[in-house]
Amino acid sequence: MTAIELRGVTHRYEGVEMRFDLAVGAGEWLALIGPSGAGKSTLLDLVAGFLRPESGTVRLQGVDRTRDEPATRPISMMFQDNNLFAHLTAEENVAIGIEPRARLGRAARERARSALAEVGLEGFAKRRPSDMSGGERQRVALARVILRERPILLLDEPFAALGPALRAEMLALVASLRTRSPRPPTIVMVTHHPDDARGFADRLAFLEDGHIRLTGPVAELLDRSADSRLRAYLGERAPPREGL
Numbered sequence: 001m002t003a004i005e006l007r008g009v010t011h012r013y014e015g016v017e018m019r020f021d022l023a024v025g026a027g028e029w030l031a032l033i034g035p036s037g038a039g040k041s042t043l044l045d046l047v048a049g050f051l052r053p054e055s056g057t058v059r060l061q062g063v064d065r066t067r068d069e070p071a072t073r074p075i076s077m078m079f080q081d082n083n084l085f086a087h088l089t090a091e092e093n094v095a096i097g098i099e100p101r102a103r104l105g106r107a108a109r110e111r112a113r114s115a116l117a118e119v120g121l122e123g124f125a126k127r128r129p130s131d132m133s134g135g136e137r138q139r140v141a142l143a144r145v146i147l148r149e150r151p152i153l154l155l156d157e158p159f160a161a162l163g164p165a166l167r168a169e170m171l172a173l174v175a176s177l178r179t180r181s182p183r184p185p186t187i188v189m190v191t192h193h194p195d196d197a198r199g200f201a202d203r204l205a206f207l208e209d210g211h212i213r214l215t216g217p218v219a220e221l222l223d224r225s226a227d228s229r230l231r232a233y234l235g236e237r238a239p240p241r242e243g244l
């Protein structure tokens with residue numbers, strides 16, 4: 001099944017039109033790369049419903065979701081800014097992924113604690129975001145994602161501010177949770193690091209000027225594509241030659 005299908009999806013801003021056609025298979029992990037301002041976040045926002053397209057359709061899990069509110073879509077999303085509420089504890093921040101705060105019951109709290117344990121945050125249930133490191137806060141955000149069990153996960157550079165070692169550790173955590181899941185979520189991940197794509201993604205899409213220029217297997221694009229714009233983005237003049 002196709003988890004995400006964008007057909008002729010357009011978004012216009014100050015006279016410039018972005019247009020996306022994309023299909024992501026169920027359980028696939030797609031990495032999005034491209035220059036700053038290329039439209040990577042816009043693409044994710046169109047999938048999540050934070051932006052409504054001017055034309056085209058957004059189908060998720062086979063259902064036309066073009067007009068649906070973000071909260072009703074089968075999606076969880078993580079951003080660089082982790083969207084935690086400063087006045088809530090870690091446990092509450094996780095549990096509100098599935099229940100409104102006013103109704104947080106014991107069962108939801110218990111499930112939140114077990115999700116916190118899954119991301120290595122046993123004993124953090126009563127801490128507030130201000131008493132946690134950036135990495136710990138992103139683990140809380142990830143625990144919320146786990147609890148929501150939505151089939152599609154959109155990652156808009158959530159670990160970009162954490163530094164290389166911690167970023168790799170967080171992606172490895174996402175990958176291990178995914179392998180353990182009976183129905184692995186479909187992931188679309190924006191990254192500026194080719195190594196993130198190489199290490200974790202099945203497929204790569206290269207965006208430029210509001211369009212998807214190329215898609216293909218990660219290593220094929222990164223190592224063998226002769227596309228001059230991709231090479232320029234990667235900071236290379238020409239494709240690496242065989243045998244070098």
Ligand SMILES: Nc1ncnc2c1ncn2[C@@H]1O[C@H](COP(=O)(O)OP(=O)(O)O)[C@@H](O)[C@H]1O
Pocket residue numbers: 012013034035036037038039040041042043
């Ligand atoms: N609603 C909007 N507000 C501000 N800028 C927008 C909006 N819609 C589109 N844009 C434009 O879209 C471009 C791409 O933005 P974005 O999707 O955030 O790029 P990326 O995530 O690839 O860096 C920006 O340069 C901006 O000019």
Ligand SMILES: [Mg+2]
Pocket residue numbers: 040041042
């Ligand atoms: Mg962006």
